[in-house]
Amino acid sequence: MSGEDNLLRLVKADELDENNYHLQDQVGFILRKAHQRHVAIFASHIADLTPPQFAALAKLYDIGETSQNQLGTLIAMDAATVKGVIDRLKARGLVELSKHEVDKRRLLVNLTAEGREAIERLIPLARTITEETLAPLTAKEAATFLRLLAKLA
Amino acid sequence: MSGEDNLLRLVKADELDENNYHLQDQVGFILRKAHQRHVAIFASHIADLTPPQFAALAKLYDIGETSQNQLGTLIAMDAATVKGVIDRLKARGLVELSKHEVDKRRLLVNLTAEGREAIERLIPLARTITEETLAPLTAKEAATFLRLLAKLA
DNA sequence: GCAAATTCATTCGTATGCAAATGATATCAA
């Protein structure tokens, strides 16, 4: 093959998007942007709590008192991250901490009355946030998307 | 309605998942987990660069020299975030900075020779990362997922 | 029953990510 033929082949491949790497088509990049958009929508509806903080409260509301570590597992945060989240919720009086009577390694976390009121007040907003996040999709598309996203996560 | 009837109604609603809020079904929570998984896959293949750093290099490789602000727009980072990313790439000699001759507000960013070598070496790995991230899906599912994800992002 | 391995929590360091404030420069409009 001549050099010119080779160049022609490359140009054609470029036109067909076979050779070039396009960041904006990569699943990781789009995933990051979709997540950013969701966080922005969340913040526009719930200004005084972050998504991780909300996740912690919602999970505690769902399952009741649990250890900090177990809570982290349930809301997909490592130990260092969950500690920071719980510290801030504690400082705001939304959760309270106590020592496990039997296993002295464990730090138990539970909602305070104020935390319970907060999460009950916020859950309807969270449903709105989910709706708004999925708004670009039809109901059928949203169902498909959630099914496939769950397989990836 | 009696108290017992009321309780029964609530139990049934719970079974039907109509009344309870399940964090693990919310798009925001699953999106966060999917993103975490992707970042972990990325790190397992490319240990010496983060996804945002890679994005900056890949975009510079694609479009050539541009301003820090413009680069941020293209890779979906705000000004404060892109500054940190570029600072670290500069410290490692992968990009170089210069002042725009005409518009003195602008800071131009470009790949160094080393940066160009790095991104050329890494792009094949990035394709592997994309493949591995999408591995739980069939080819058809992956195509559908990417289409819907792009609509959300 | 005891040493090894595991688990739980904490701390440190590094890297996004964004809001808000600030300063420098450029553009627009009266």
Next chain:
DNA sequence: TTGATATCATTTGCATACGAATGAATTTGC
């Protein structure tokens, strides 16, 4: 032309996010 606006970059503060190291407590394996 100049005053109001807008844009570009920086800085600060706060909040995830995670690897690695550490210490305390528990469980396992022999």
